[in-house]
Amino acid sequence: MDRRLIPLVAAAFAVGTDAFVITGLLPAISADLEVTTAAAGQLITVYALTYALAAPVLGALTAALDRRTVLLAALAVFVIGNAAFAVADDYAFAIAARIVTGLGAALITPQASAIAASIAPPERRGRYLAVVMGGLTAATALGVPLGSLLAAVDWQLTLWAVAGLGVLAAAGIAALLPSLTAPAAGLAARLAPLRDKAVLGIVTTTALVLASGYALYTYFGAAAEEATGGSQTLLTAILLAQGIGAVIGNHLAGRLTDRFGPARLMLIVQAVMVGLLGLAPFAFANLAAAIAISFAFGVVAWMAIVPQQHRLVSRHPEAAIVLIGLNSSALYAGIAFGGLVGGVSLNWLPVAALGPVGAVIGIAGLALTIAMVRAKTPAPQPAAA
Structure with a gap:
């Protein structure tokens, strides 16, 4: 390294x-x-x-x-x-x-x-x-x-x-x-990439991906209560599996982004996440299944961040810091929105149903990525001097 x-x-x-x-x-x-x-x-x-x-x-x-x-x-x-x-x-x-x-x-x-x-x-x-x-x-x-x-x-x-x-x-x-x-540039020039519709689409996708996962993950302890029997030690084991998965997913993301391209990787990641969230209600009945889905969630969720950063930097390398900061904001906004949606949903649904709720949000994000890939919007070219 x-x-x-x-x-x-x-x-x-x-x-x-x-x-x-x-x-x-x-x-x-x-x-x-x-x-x-x-x-x-x-x-x-x-x-x-x-x-x-x-x-x-x-x-x-x-x-x-x-x-x-x-x-x-x-x-x-x-x-x-x-x-x-x-x-x-x-x-x-x-x-x-x-x-x-x-x-x-x-x-x-x-x-x-x-x-x-x-x-x-x-x-x-x-x-x-x-x-x-x-x-x-x-x-x-x-x-x-x-x-x-x-x-x-x-x-x-x-x-x-x-x-x-x-x-x-x-x-x-x-x-x-x-x-x-x-390179030296005025504030207006540094903010110019924010007018790029593709940039808006990418950061919106980031928010939707994180919101889909955190609609469930915010309430993960409650969702896993049946599997853990209320044991804090067993819950820690489930969360540790998620952390290990996150390390592996992030490592794989860098190599897979360089090999297959960030947009293609995002399509796969989002589709798998929707599937995991849809299966979540069936995964908390026993400890082994809960650990398995927690690990898989860690791998997939943390595999989404690097390709999104890569997509932004590749479009506007001169504005990398602004766009990566914007993507980080979208990440935190998605976490907050997912927690809010999950909390509101609990007024009508059992906690195990939050996985499918997140899957609906994830489908919206997947549809946005598909639309952007099909559009194949080229990166804006610098104005001629």
Whole structure:
């Protein structure tokens, strides 16, 4: 592996752990801050919304700056936000800390991915992107369980550990990465790719893919209750299978994107995900089936991100950071929308039926990808000087 990717992976791992581990800390956080678990849950919502709204805006505003400098600044904000959250002694301060953390995170993953794309040989771009995204998938498989283990002693230790990861990543970036500046362009020029209908279609597909999966995955614990008998240990085993699948799926995505092309891979990924979600009601009757579908879900869901990034960067390489930031926003928006749809559906449907609900959303995303592939919209050409 290109050693320049190592600190980028570390940065993505820190962001992924920070984003995913908070769910398991909510009971302890709510007790310390003297708020309800539901109120503590808004710490996740605030973070996700900050990320979704800030990523494309901050990406556009910083696109002409040195990417290494921007990434180091973003990591500094991220570390400060986590440190502030770790010492928070009231709810309002904790909310403010999560907003600060979200602002830093909104630049870290897009910048890391854009840097990976810019230093990659063209024929290996998919693999370089997959290596960076591997930091996020490793967070689901390793960072979240390790963070939960630290939280058994004190939940603040988890936040300090995440902040420490951010510091280590920053040190590696400062030591290993060169300065990387995008071609000079005004803000209007950097935002011009957002008028490309294909870009809108790609990021909408990203949102629909994540929404389809998270309509079920948000309530995965409840859906798997019959299979686990209410055992937290068995539920952890099911979720670990999903994390392992995510690591494998992300690794395969880079190679398959480079080999078959991102659009063709997305068609396969989306079709398989629709099938898995449709079968979900039958997969939670026993532990073995639940582990199997959790693993398969991890593989397929995390295989969708790299080809989407590749499609965007290939259309507008000059606006990579803006578009990757927009795709990251779509990812978080899809997670939020899927959770909302799943929650509303539970007013009328049993939790096992959330798989087919997600499949309906997934069919809409698949139809959009099919329409785009058939249209074969060419990338816009730069205007003549």
